[in-house]
Amino acid sequence: MRRSLHTLQNLDDLITAALAQTEEQPSMQQYGDTVVRLHLLRAEYDREERQNLLPEARQHRLPGRHVALVSAREAQRCALEGRAEEALEGWRDAVHHGILAGLAQEAADWLYAIRLVNGRYGPWMIEIDDEHRLAQSLPATGTDRLLDRVDDRAFLQG
Secondary structure (H helix, E strand, O other): HHHHHHHHHHHHHHHHHHHHHHOOHHHHHOHHHHHHHHHHHHHHOOHHHEEEEHHHHHHOOOHHHHHHHHHHHHHHHHHHHHHHHHHHHHHHHHHHHHHOOOOOOHHHHHHHHHHHHHHHHHOOOOOOHHHHHHHHHHHOOOOOOOOOOOOHHHHHHO
16 A cells, blocks of 8 residues: 555656646647646545636636536546436536537547436436437547446446
């Protein structure tokens, strides 16, 4: 266990150094997606980072594509924790902002995630293929594999 904590600290040091470099060099500001992804990576293990990042996205103080990325990541966390309603809300926000920002492939993947959560948690009275049809109507289609830790066969068996 001690080794994993040491490795996490090393990772955090690297992320901190990378973020500091982007702030110091104006030419690095063009890598906005990378910066947001570094913050999202840190948010995986740092609750304070997550609590700072989520309001930024929810209050639209980030560009639309970054709001989509943050919303999708939080939606995935909610789904893996069994908080289906919050997951669906997050992915719907991600789809909305993603489509507006030109992230058609990602939006299609998020639509499949919505479909997967609906299949797992319900309600079962809705038409589950709506998200599939929406994903297929986007310029690029999704992979249907956003939650790679979830096995579709488990859903079919009960």
